[in-house]
Amino acid sequence: MSETGWRPWLPEGIAVLMVLAIGFTEALLSWAMSGERALALAQVAQAMVVAFAVGMARRAPGTALVGVWGLGLLHVASGAPIMLVEFALIAVFFGGARWGSPPTVVMSALSVPLAVIVAFVLHEGRIISLHLLLGGSRLAELVRQEPAALLTVALIGLLVVAAPWPAGLVLRLLDREKASRASILAAEEAAAGARRETEHAREIAQLRDQQTHLALDVHDVVGHSLAVILAQAESGQYLDDTARLKKTLATIATSARSSLQDVRQVLSSTQDRTAASGDTDRFDGLIDGVRGSGHEIVATESGTPRQLPQGAAVVAHRVFQEMLTNAIKHGRRDQPITAERHWPADGGDMLLIEVTNTSDASGGAGTGRGLDGMRRRLETVGGHLDVRRHGETFTVAAFVPVQGFSK
Template sequence: MRDISGSLARQACAVAAVCLVADAGLFLIVGPPLSLGWQAWVVLIGGILANVALAGPSRYSGWVSAAHGALLVAAPLLLYPFDHYLQATNAGVLIAGYRAGAWLSTKPALAALAAMLTGLFACTLIPADRGNRDWRLVLIDIGISGLLPWMVGRYTTARRAYIADLQRAEEQRRQHEAEAVRRAVAEERTTIARDLHDVISHHVSAIGVHAGAARLGLPAGEPAARRSLSAVESSSRAAMADLRRLLDLLHGKENGDAQRQPGLDNLDELLDNLRIAGLPARLTSHGGPRELPGSVDIALYRIAQEALTNALRHGSGGTVEIDLAYRQTEIVLAITNEIGRPNRGSPAESTKRGLAGIRQRVALFGGQAECGPLDDGRHWRVRVGFPLEAE
């Protein structure tokens, strides 16, 4: 705003300077000689001051127009009977009329117009040679010098107000559309949250309760079954925790519990649940751990969760190798597990969606993802790499 105000002020000064030079030059060239006396000097200096006032604030436009009109009346009175060229302000009258029409409200603008038209008429009626003039040309000249600039100023103001109204209406329309989208999103999020709470949360809770009841009802001497049921309980509790976080996010809660997402720090818990389920796992880390962007940390955890779930569901039960490498410009996570007898049918739909989700997560960060069997045909590997800024 300060730069715009400064630019407008400089432009106003430039306009005033051009008017000053033009009017003073015309007065000195074709006006009365300065040797006529102090009257000629008063008119010249008055014209200079009136044109300098054009550089002033717009709120004084009415007074500036009145000054120009007064000078138009005073000049022929002071210079009488000289009647050749009496206007010490010609270009200045045009600009003063425009400013009055553009910047003033209706009543002050009309008053300023009346002052300038009065001055222009006086400048025509007072000189000694007024009888030799064609009044039709006089009226046309007054209309061009006084009325037309004022009308252009009024038109400019009306057009500026019209454009501002259009812009305001467009901004309101955009705000209303954005608000409608926000309401629709909020309603959809509420619907999803309600479905998650009423349907999925109920079933997951029931799974945990029944698994716990079955574990407690097992006879002694069933360690494998107890471990499996404990794993089901742990997994159901973890699923419920994730569901609660999702529900909080869908409801727009900004508390810490809703925003806290699991990351690589929770990888050991994930592996413990995997071991409880009967699948051995070994984590190997290379390079010194470094602080990761939160989004990358969460993505790595979710990818590991998906890959380990697939290993539990589709693997042969051998040890799962998790290799985490912190490098200078990237972090690489590789999960390798033994696979059972090849499935001659198409992969399960859930598996295909899980692998597609892994690739999409990695693609969001411009990384690389490899998912598939190794050359020996007995192992499956998921390998992802995320670029990092060099430390």
């Protein structure tokens, strides 16, 4: 047997060897003093049963308890005297209370008084070693003459035999409390781990959300600027007037410079601060940029302008920018773009921004990433997007809340 196989059994092995040594010594002493070989052999068998029960007290307390009951029945049936080594059976009572199943705990509790009855009543106090050492029947005679002595001896024996059982039960309860406390700690640790994982997942989601917003900002800024620059470059190649050509080139340079500045603001996360002020000026700047590209644009504004909340201002600017970009890319150059802003009257809560253009059949309606990006932006502040098409007329309407929004 390997070291890992026998080491767990080492305490039981030591206990068994001690019981056998005491039991064999007691049997030899009995044989030497009485000369009865059969009695000595019976005592050796009794010692072996006790050793077996003690050895199984921790691993199989129920089996050990069966051995105790078997030994008790042997005493009752044959009248065999009690051996001193049989006091080691209190280890079985302890093991039954400490490690046994609930039925075993109950049976071990019942075994305690029964063991005392067998030892002190049925055998009239005849413990073999004491019987021989005290001169045969003198102990029994004392018990017969003094009934109170029998009661006293029985009570003392009950206390000695019974003490290990409550001790085992107390240790059993302490083990359960310890296991319960460990289970609570494990549950708390698991909950803390779950909270950490949730926080980690939230951080990852926030990072991905930031990446999505960054991609949308870059898409809107670069897409709008490139659309304006492309329109200006296409119109410039047909210009013969040097002055007008220079003006177009200057407009291209201005658009590129503005785009570069917007990209820097996006990457440095300063666009929120700049977009929160001067909402009307920023709308007008986008409209002027479209006009400078050579596109005709009809811009109207109704109602009383208001200062938009910071998040809504950024969303309104980017959505309007993307609307104009789509109108330039997918609209006909010979048809004007219509841009309308309708501020809500008293009691209203939505700014309506509409951009309408005549769609170029070859260019499509622009229903790709731009529209999805606008929808997502508006949803973050409690707004929504409406897309309508009637024949060649394509209208995109954005509803932006003019008051703060919280999810």
